[in-house]
Amino acid sequence: MHAHLVCFDPACRAQFDIREVLYNCPKCGGLLEADYDFSALDAPALKRLWRERRMDNAPLNQSGVWRYRELFPFLDDLQHVVTLREGNTPLLPAPRAAAYGGLRDITFKHQGFNPTGSFKDNGMTGGASQARLLGMKRVACVSTGNTSASMAAYASAGGLAPLIFIPNGNISYGKLAQALEYGAKTYQVEANFDQILALVRTLAERLGIYLLNSINPFRIEGQKSIVIEMMDQRDWRVPDWIVLPGGNLGNVSAFGKGLREMLAHGFIDKLPRLAVVQAEGSSPFYDYMAAKGSNPFTAQCHPKTLATAIKIGDPVSWPKAQFEIETTNGVVERASEQEIADAKATIGACGIGCEPASAATLAGIRKLTAAGVIDRDADVVAVLTGNLLKDPDYIYRYHTGQLTAPDGSPIAANFGNKPVLVENNAETLAALIG
Numbered sequence: 001m002h003a004h005l006v007c008f009d010p011a012c013r014a015q016f017d018i019r020e021v022l023y024n025c026p027k028c029g030g031l032l033e034a035d036y037d038f039s040a041l042d043a044p045a046l047k048r049l050w051r052e053r054r055m056d057n058a059p060l061n062q063s064g065v066w067r068y069r070e071l072f073p074f075l076d077d078l079q080h081v082v083t084l085r086e087g088n089t090p091l092l093p094a095p096r097a098a099a100y101g102g103l104r105d106i107t108f109k110h111q112g113f114n115p116t117g118s119f120k121d122n123g124m125t126g127g128a129s130q131a132r133l134l135g136m137k138r139v140a141c142v143s144t145g146n147t148s149a150s151m152a153a154y155a156s157a158g159g160l161a162p163l164i165f166i167p168n169g170n171i172s173y174g175k176l177a178q179a180l181e182y183g184a185k186t187y188q189v190e191a192n193f194d195q196i197l198a199l200v201r202t203l204a205e206r207l208g209i210y211l212l213n214s215i216n217p218f219r220i221e222g223q224k225s226i227v228i229e230m231m232d233q234r235d236w237r238v239p240d241w242i243v244l245p246g247g248n249l250g251n252v253s254a255f256g257k258g259l260r261e262m263l264a265h266g267f268i269d270k271l272p273r274l275a276v277v278q279a280e281g282s283s284p285f286y287d288y289m290a291a292k293g294s295n296p297f298t299a300q301c302h303p304k305t306l307a308t309a310i311k312i313g314d315p316v317s318w319p320k321a322q323f324e325i326e327t328t329n330g331v332v333e334r335a336s337e338q339e340i341a342d343a344k345a346t347i348g349a350c351g352i353g354c355e356p357a358s359a360a361t362l363a364g365i366r367k368l369t370a371a372g373v374i375d376r377d378a379d380v381v382a383v384l385t386g387n388l389l390k391d392p393d394y395i396y397r398y399h400t401g402q403l404t405a406p407d408g409s410p411i412a413a414n415f416g417n418k419p420v421l422v423e424n425n426a427e428t429l430a431a432l433i434g
């Protein structure tokens with residue numbers, strides 16, 4: 001098979017067997033990526049094949065990830081695939097959100113339609129399948145969020161035991177509830193995120209547990225399917241912009257890699273520009289890119305945002321993200337808690353809805369159109385990364401005017417929609433409803 005693991009660092013580029021259990025380059029410590037011999041790819045034939053697969057009932061062809069498996073051929077034995085029929089997420093036009101964002105039109109690619117409600121499923125089907133190919137029995141991650149919900153589901157569906165490690169007292173209940181229900185053994189550790197990650201790495205090596213944290217290169221490969229499916233759904237017409245939220249920056253890395261590979265092998269004829277939006281209180285990548293590389297990358301020790309899925313102070317994939325932003329002539333923006341909350345309510349009022357991190361896209365677009373970076377007539381796809389029901393508490397608080405930012409300042413219910421308390425009386429109710 002013509003697949004390798006390669007060090008992402010251009011100064012190293014060391015190669016390793018695709019079946020080695022590695023999380024970083026053993027030579028230089030850099031990030032790893034999967035690399036393939038794609039010389040035999042036939043783009044027109046594959047486009048036809050992928051369309052035919054949409055009408056096929058075989059599980060792998062029904063998956064909106066594995067349908068496109070020729071562009072991430074890291075498994076030489078497909079019987080190891082764990083699929084919950086992930087992907088197949090819609091492109092949704094949203095005129096009201098477009099107007100709010102200063103655009104004539106906008107399309108949302110809604111990854112919240114995935115089996116566990118976030119795009120982590122696109123990647124986790126890849127990571128869990130590789131774990132099975134490697135003969136692993138247990139998988140682990142450090143997360144209180146969508147990663148743990150997704151890992152728990154894919155591990156259990158694939159007959160692997162999921163282990164989740166979480167910092168004590170730092171729990172997002174909606175997502176943790178999913179992980180518990182999907183059968184993950186969950187350990188709360190008296191330490192911070194980085195300390196726990198170090199601990200889990202030691203344990204993984206000692207006990208032969210496979211780590212499915214966000215630098216796992218096979219998760220990134222699965223996430224490429226989001227842009228592949230997007231192009232297929234658009235009949236291979238490339239948008240001007242693809243906008244997505246940024247936390248650990250794995251997703252923008254996956255988008256960039258997938259797009260470059262599609263361009264290199266004749267699936268598309270240009271690259272879209274990528275725009276990543278971070279939350280103001282958790283924006284180390286924004287700060288780094290705004291300084292145009294004149295300062296070294298600096299992690300943020302205490303990131304703060306209610307958009308917990310992008311509350312990441314030390315994003316592991318920043319070197320890949322920087323490369324993809326520069327290659328696509330992209331931009332990095334940031335949005336405040338108020339801006340994210342209002343954008344989120346606007347997406348909800350379109351009948352679409354999403355979790356807070358996802359709404360950073362529309363908040364960022366509004367700023368980028370105002371600044372003249374994105375043109376009003378541009379063809380823009382924004383990726384909604386997670387489902388509305390991931391964080392119902394936030395929604396209720398916003399609409400009832402009780403939401404406060406992490407610094408304690410109130411968030412105005414600019415688009416609030418408060419339940420109305422009424423007496424049990426038809427006359428007054430009729431007058432009220434009108």
Ligand SMILES: *Cc1c(COP(=O)(O)O)cnc(C)c1O
Nearest residue numbers: 146247248249250251309385386
């Ligand atoms: C994980 C996640 C993100 C951040 O993605 P990265 O790849 O870490 O940048 C954004 N939104 C949601 C809903 C997520 O689950």
